[in-house]
Amino acid sequence: MLVDDAVYLGTSDSPQYLPLSFANRHGLVTGATGTGKTVTLQILAEGFSRAGVPVFCADIKGDVAGLSQAGEPQDFLAERAATIGFDDYQYTDFPVIFWDLFGRQGHPIRTTVSEMGPLLLSRMLDLNATQEGILNATFKLADDEGLLLLDFKDLRSLLAHVAERRTELSARYGNISTASVGAIQRALLVLEQQGGEQFFGEPALSISDLMRTDSRGRGYISVLAADELMLAPRLYAIFLLWLLSELFEELPEVGNPDKPKLVFFFDEANLLFDEAPDALRNKIEQVVKLVRSKGVGVYFVTQNPADIPEPVLAQLGNRIQHALRAYTPREQKAVRIAAQSFRPNPAFDTAEVITQLGTGEALVSVLEGKGVPSVVGRTLIRPPSSRMGPIGTAERDAVTAQSPVDGIYDRVLDRESAYEILAVRADKALRDKALAEREEEIRKLEAEYEKRRKAQEPKRSTRQTPAEAALNTFVRTVARRAGDSLVRGILGSLTKSR
Numbered sequence: 496m497l498v499d500d501a502v503y504l505g506t507s508d509s510p511q512y513l514p515l516s517f518a519n520r521h522g523l524v525t526g527a528t529g530t531g532k533t534v535t536l537q538i539l540a541e542g543f544s545r546a547g548v549p550v551f552c553a554d555i556k557g558d559v560a561g562l563s564q565a566g567e568p569q570d571f572l573a574e575r576a577a578t579i580g581f582d583d584y585q586y587t588d589f590p591v592i593f594w595d596l597f598g599r600q601g602h603p604i605r606t607t608v609s610e611m612g613p614l615l616l617s618r619m620l621d622l623n624a625t626q627e628g629i630l631n632a633t634f635k636l637a638d639d640e641g642l643l644l645l646d647f648k649d650l651r652s653l654l655a656h657v658a659e660r661r662t663e664l665s666a667r668y669g670n671i672s673t674a675s676v677g678a679i680q681r682a683l684l685v686l687e688q689q690g691g692e693q694f695f696g697e698p699a700l701s702i703s704d705l706m707r708t709d710s711r712g713r714g715y716i717s718v719l720a721a722d723e724l725m726l727a728p729r730l731y732a733i734f735l736l737w738l739l740s741e742l743f744e745e746l747p748e749v750g751n752p753d754k755p756k757l758v759f760f761f762d763e764a765n766l767l768f769d770e771a772p773d774a775l776r777n778k779i780e781q782v783v784k785l786v787r788s789k790g791v792g793v794y795f796v797t798q799n800p801a802d803i804p805e806p807v808l809a810q811l812g813n814r815i816q817h818a819l820r821a822y823t824p825r826e827q828k829a830v831r832i833a834a835q836s837f838r839p840n841p842a843f844d845t846a847e848v849i850t851q852l853g854t855g856e857a858l859v860s861v862l863e864g865k866g867v868p869s870v871v872g873r874t875l876i877r878p879p880s881s882r883m884g885p886i887g888t889a890e891r892d893a894v895t896a897q898s899p900v901d902g903i904y905d906r907v908l909d910r911e912s913a914y915e916i917l918a919v920r921a922d923k924a925l926r927d928k929a930l931a932e933r934e935e936e937i938r939k940l941e942a943e944y945e946k947r948r949k950a951q952e953p954k955r956s957t958r959q960t961p962a963e964a965a966l967n968t969f970v971r972t973v974a975r976r977a978g979d980s981l982v983r984g985i986l987g988s989l990t991k992s993r
Contacts, residue, residue, distance in 0.1 A: 496581050496877075500753075502542030504535075504815070504859055506579035507872030513539075513813055515546055515754035517862035519792040521783065521810055525800050525833065526817020531855045532796055533558050535815055536760055537879045539794070540716050543758045544589045549706045549714040552760035553721040553735065561882035562716050563591035563894045572878040575855070579875050587880045590709040592717045592898050593891060596694050596734065600720035601895060602904045605696045608644040609637070611737055618775050619691070619733040620682035629675050632668035633657050643912035646696040647687060652914045654680055689727035694734065697908040702745045704900050706757055715899070725763070732766040736779065739793065743782050746789040756790030764795035765802035780806045800833045808836070812862040818852035837871035848873055 496503050501512035513522075524539075526532050533556065540550045540562060554560055566572065566586035576584040593601030608616065613634045617627040633653055637644050644650055654676055657664060661671040686692070707715040724731045739759060749756065761767065767779065783793055787810075795803055795811065799819065803811070814836065821830045834846035837860050849858065852873070859874040895901065 497545070497583055499546070502539060502546065503581075503877060504538065504542075504861075505857075505874040505876040506581075507859065507874040509872075510580075511859045511861070511872055511874050513542070513861045514863060515548070516751070517812065517866060518543070518548070518758065519752065519755040519787050519790055520812035520862050520866065521787065521792055522794040522813035522815070522861075523800065523803065523808070523811040524794060524796045524815045524817075525798060525802075525819075526852075526857070527798055527820050529854065530817035530852065531857065531876060532817055534855060534879060534883065535817070535857065535876055536762070536794075536796055537562060537881065537883070538877055539758075540760070541589055541880055543755070544714045544716050546754055547708055547712050547714050548755050548758055549708065550716040550758050550760070551705050551719070551738070552716065553719045553724075553731070553762045555721045555725055555762055557720075557722055557885040558883070559718055560591075560593070560720075560886045560891065561879075561884050562589050562718065563593075564588050564882040564886055564890060566878075566880055566882050572883075575875065575878045579877060581877055584878065585880060589881055590713055590715045591894055592704075592707070592715050592900060593720065593895050594717055595720040596724055596730075597690055597720075598693065598905070599723075600891060601718070602898065602900055603693070603907075604700050604719070604904065605694055606699050606737060606741075607697065608646065608650050608695050609634075610699060610741070611695070614774065614778065615733050615737055615740070618771070619729055620679065620686060621729065622679065622682060626675050626679050626682075628669060629657070629671055630679060632664065632671060635668060636664065637913060642916055643910075645910070645912045646914075647683065647692045649913035651680065651683060652917045654683075656917050686727075686730065689730060690723075691727065691730050694730070697910065698904055700738075700741075700904070702741055704903070707899055721762070728763075728766045731763070732769075735761055736767060736782075739786065739791075740778075740782055742791050743786045743789060746786075746791065748788050749790040750788060752790045755792045758792045758794065760794045760796060762796040764797040765799075768802065768804055768807075776804060780804070780810075783807055783810055799829050800836060801829050812866070812868065814858075814860050814868075816849060816852075816858040817856070818854075819849050821850045838868045840871045840873075843873065845871055 496510055498512065500516070501514045502518070504511045504513055524532050524535050536552060537559060540552060540559075543550050552559055565588045568586065573584075575581075594604045595601040596604055611619075613627065613631045617630055620626075622630060633650075634644070636642070636657060637653060642649075642653060644653065657671060658673050658676045661673065661676075665671045705717050709715060721731060724734075739761075742757065742759070746756065768776065771779070786793065794813075795807075797803065800808060800816075816833055816837070819826065819830050819833060821827045830846055830849050833849055837845050837858060839845060845858065852858070855876050857874055857876055858871050860868050860871045863869050
């Protein structure tokens with residue numbers, strides 16, 4: 496059942512495969528809670544890893560971590576394998592790198608404030624248009640004055656600096672008010688309390704560390720611990736979007752490769768689009784559309800296809816639909832929309848089957864041939880080879896200790912950046928001010944001293960006493976005689992003595 500050029504998904508009337516050559520055309524995994532989406536994500540990750548394709552996925556409930564451990568024999572797994580004819584089914588582990596924004600369940604994963612950029616940071620902070628404009632001006636000032644924005648303290652100090660220079664900077668970048676700057680600073684405080692501060696800093700994540708293969712040629716599966724991160728859903732969504740944008744910016748064009756360079760799973764994808772402004776939606780659509788040419792396949796995982804905007808949904812060629820509930824008119828409409836996204840199968844009514852699917856069963860349609868979607872098939876999803884469910888702390892620590900990135904990201908770097916430069920400037924300004932004030936005080940004291948000295952000197956009469964007059968006459972007489980002698984001595988016989 497396993498083949499080299501495709502990922503085996505399960506069996507309907509015949510085995511269902513996702514061709515690797517079309518795997519970078521993106522995909523969608525949908526279904527209600529408890530219908531088997533996580534297991535589908537797991538078997539997709541296994542298939543890509545086995546084919547030498549690195550994978551990145553978020554682990555929201557802790558279950559995906561089981562990819563790092565060999566599966567445990569269970570009757571229902573063996574029964575499913577036998578039912579679908581999965582004759583070469585076996586239990587095995589896969590190479591995994593654990594990541595965690597908070598550094599508790601895996602290697603810390605960071606970026607810098609500059610790399611995040613004002614658009615995504617504004618979305619993360621939930622800023623309005625005016626505040627976003629000031630944040631853009633702050634980033635522009637950092638660029639103009641060579642100030643590195645690496646972590647939260649850099650951004651906070653620069654915002655304070657912008658507020659102090661608001662009159663000057665308003666003429667250059669547009670109106671800057673202290674109220675708006677204060678609102679941004681308060682939003683930063685909220686994000687910091689959610690743990691967002693730990694996401695910004697160095698060493699920043701190198702994309703190449705997400706694209707590793709092991710000694711057996713299997714792709715590493717990067718698993719992001721997201722159970723705690725999901726308590727801050729906006730941070731979770733923007734982090735994954737930033738990561739996707741970095742892949743788009745850094746990877747070279749590869750056209751249509753035989754297999755993807757990386758497959759990226761975006762679980763709880765609805766969080767990305769909830770209340771997203773048009774500018775952000777447009778950016779997501781652009782990235783999803785263009786990142787395919789970089790060899791990256793993006794797979795959105797969510798409960799309902801309606802969670803994904805139509806322009807993005809239209810780019811998702813490979814689709815796996817688990818069961819949906821259809822009790823309310825809104826849910827019934829969602830089922831009809833989901834059914835219409837598949838190429839019909841004359842053997843059954845797609846809309847009706849969506850509500851009847853059992854756990855671990857799905858409607859599958861993938862791109863094949865010249866990129867045409869296959870006829871939808873009612874498919875029993877294959878059982879995973881790795882463990883289903885979470886792993887223990889000791890098992891996680893053992894995997895992390897053997898990680899190929901062990902020691903690279905675990906210690907924070909804090910090089911000179913905006914915070915340190917502005918602190919030096921502020922210190923110099925204080926010292927210069929203190930020196931100027933001291934010099935001014937000295938000048939005042941000298942002026943006061945001179946004024947008092949003159950006031951204390953006794954006034955002298957201009958009339959000479961008899962003694963002074965006699966002394967002055969004697970001095971003048973001696974000076975005159977000395978002058979006569981000098982003339983004689985110099986002129987010789989030309990001048991006679993008196």
